[in-house]
Amino acid sequence: MTTTLPKVSTKVAKIVSVANQKGGCGKTTLTMSLAAALSERGHRVLVVDADRQGSASTWSANAPEDRPFPARVCNLAHAGKALPAEVEKFAGDVDVILIDCPPSVDSPLPQSALRISDLVLIPLLPSPADVAAATTFFALVEQVEALNPSLQKRIVPNMVQRTALADAFKNAFDELPAQRTKTEVTLKTSYREAMALGSSIGARPPAARAAQSEINGLTNGVEELLGIRGSVSAK
Secondary structure, X not given: OOOOOOOOOOOOOEEEEEOOOOOOOOHHHHHHHHHHHHHHOOOOEEEEEOOOOOHHHHHHHOOOOOOOOOOEEEXXXXXXXXXXXXXXXXXXXXXXXXXXXXXXXXXXXXXXXXXXXOEEEEEEOOOHHHHHXXXXXXXXXXXXXXXXXXXXXXXXXXXXXXXXXXXXXXXXXXXXXXXXXXXXXEOOHHHHHHHHHOOOHHHOXXXXXXXXXXXXXXXXXXXXXXXXXXOOOOO
């Protein structure tokens, strides 16, 4: 009698945490925009909503039944220190896992997420409060790097406005212990509209073309950092 063993996937997903100590820096917008863009390029993507506010879950739930959000969303906000084990259950079924982390460094979730991540994206607003708060978060990243030395980190200038003051604080980012992404994300209503409608930026009308270009550029950089390539490359 021959016993057929279950097929075991050897595929291990790339894991990206989107994290920062400070609330209101656009973590969910960045997470969901990247998740949709990666999905639209042919990657199998899972979003892990690790924030008890549940913004990523709400974004997905806002999508109409006939046009669901292109990436799957799983709420693990109550996983605590068990987050790595819960996330790794999905690692053989998808190509990329994006973790939308809660804002508090006092929560065990950001540290747990960073321990299993290949890349952490740190959305940062060009403002005095955000630059000052980043110091505490980078102290956490440094602790995690002792356990996960292969962790890559990038600052994503987010909600950027075209002002001299914003430019000055973007320059202050260069004093922090992580490189900036080549693409920055500006303050646009297109992102809020996408959340309200449960859609991707890529599915928005031509008026959102500037936002689409930003997310495409950011997604190109993430693919490069992770060493992956989608079936569709966007310029």
